[in-house]
Amino acid sequence: MRKLFMLIACILVPVIVDAEDSVMKNGYGAKMRQSNFHLGVDLQTKYIWRGMEMITDGSTPVLFPHISYQNKGLYVYAMGATALNGNYVEVDMGLSYTWKWLTVGVNDYYYPTVNGPQDKYFDCNRNTTGHWLEAAVTVAPEKIPAYLTVSNFFYGADKTPEGKQAYSTYVELGTYYDFLDNNRLSLAVGAACNKSCYTGYETGFAICNLELKYTYTVAFNNGWSIPLNVAYIINPVREKSFINFSTSFAF
Secondary structure (H helix, E strand, C coil): CHHHHHHHHHHHHHHHHHHHHHCCECCCCCECCCCCEEEEEEEECCCEECCEECCCCCCCCEEEEEEEEEECCEEEEEEEEEECCCCCEEEEEEEEEEECCEEEEEEEEECCCCCHHHCCCCCCCCCCCCEEEEEEEEECCCCCCEEEEEEEEEEECCECCCCCECCCEEEEEEEEEECHHHCEEEEEEEEECCCCHHHCCCCCCEEEEEEEEEEEEEECCCCCEEEEEEEEEEECCCCEEEEEEEEEEEC
């Protein structure tokens, strides 16, 4: 019996040692694992956000590079926007937490000048800051193809013509229909709830965003896919309409 135990030990010990040696470690000696960080870049032929035309003069396609960290329900991101002609830049950051059908988050939108030396990124004074701080809540039932988002700019550069905090509030209700191969037809209706940045601080409640979008997903043999989107957008407040193409590359 003792010889049998010794034989088993002689067989198992090298296997265990080899398994330990095969564990990949980084330069600090820690066990390596899958990263929670992700990279991506989005492209829009025209920068339309919640029905608003973000670039009105010298409009050009815009790139949105972003990096994010995701762990279970926690999501943290940093995203930029850069017009291809160099006349527009934007820096956004935010974090959110999703629990089942509920997502709660805070976002920081910052619009630097094209000439960097004029920026004051760390100016957080309520009256002079260039940051727009937003709180947002999204309800998306797991078994219902619909969502409801409510957001509010509670601090920063969102000011009325009188210089007071406007507390611009936006509500969006959306639904969608999924097809085979991850293709989707979606509809979103967005409204400004008060005199806000969405209505030029001129009118109260108003529908400001109607968007009908179709997404066609291009799939590759290696499992990678690229969504191609074309949206028809109407802004009743501005009496404008757009046809916009967008796509995303995620890594």
